[in-house]
Amino acid sequence: MKLYLYGIIDSSGQIKQSIYGLEGAGVYNIPFCDIGAAVSEICRPPQDITEDAVLEHESIVEKLMADFTVLPVRFQTVIEGRDNLLSMMRSYYKDFKDNMERLHNKFEFGIKVIWPADKIKENIIKALKKEKKLDLDSSSGKRFMKEKFEKYKIDKEFEAKADKFIIVMDIFFSKFAVEKENKKLKTENLLLDAVYLVEKDKERNFREAFEHVKSSRPDFKYLFSGPWPAYNFVVLSKKPGLFRDSEQADLLDKVIKDQILVGADSI
């Protein structure tokens, strides 16, 4: 039996919603202690990465997100059999629990900000030209060095301007976020590519902060997405030493009991 894994959830109980996964099979929970793995059974691993399959995966994770704290698992993760899955859960348990605690009741939002890089550079060049004195006697070697230096100055000023904008925007976004990941100037035009982790009850505030930033710089372009499961904020270290020896026996007893229960109820 092959198990397609959609996400790790903060429940060892049944998934009450009827969710259908790949190959039309029902999505159900395989519990491990107080958490579980949302899976569906498949005959063979998917061969292709298709648009439909990706959308379906995401759609299932989002449905789970409605009822649980979900650690979304990367697309196309298939595990051979329940024993292997439980063994994986055992070795990642501590990590999963730590992440669930951190990500409980939180969403991820994506923000991309595009600025008119050409115009910004143009303005920088204009400003630098004003400062510059004409030097007609320069030799070609000197001119070459000067041009190099000017390019360096333009790039530096460009970066400084980017930093300045990002710092200001981030003040507004961070006010309602608990974690963030910002990438500056992935391309010249892409000023900011950021993800923010936001508590569910701060969603409105966060959206308002975004609208405020957007209206304060209408010459920039913005892209806002979310709420997402916290894809960008899952941090795994696969910490070894799951439990102390004394806890291990109790744990196994519990897992076996849960398995029997779910075995009886699962779809």
Added chain:
Amino acid sequence: MNNAVIKSKEITLLEILDRVLDKGVVISGDIVISVADVDLIYLGLKVLLSSVETIEKLRGSPFVGPMQEAR
């Protein structure tokens, strides 16, 4: 497949791809049977392609599609 959840959030496929293919819990080890070497290469290519597409889109003027938040 029910696309309603996805559509209602007004997001683009690229945003989904960047997350689903590249982020989240990545289980390592022999017990994972689907993410074979060939798949990983393909996966890498897809992520790369999606990134390139993103960049190309962003280089152009306004965003297109339902996610548009551009002015």
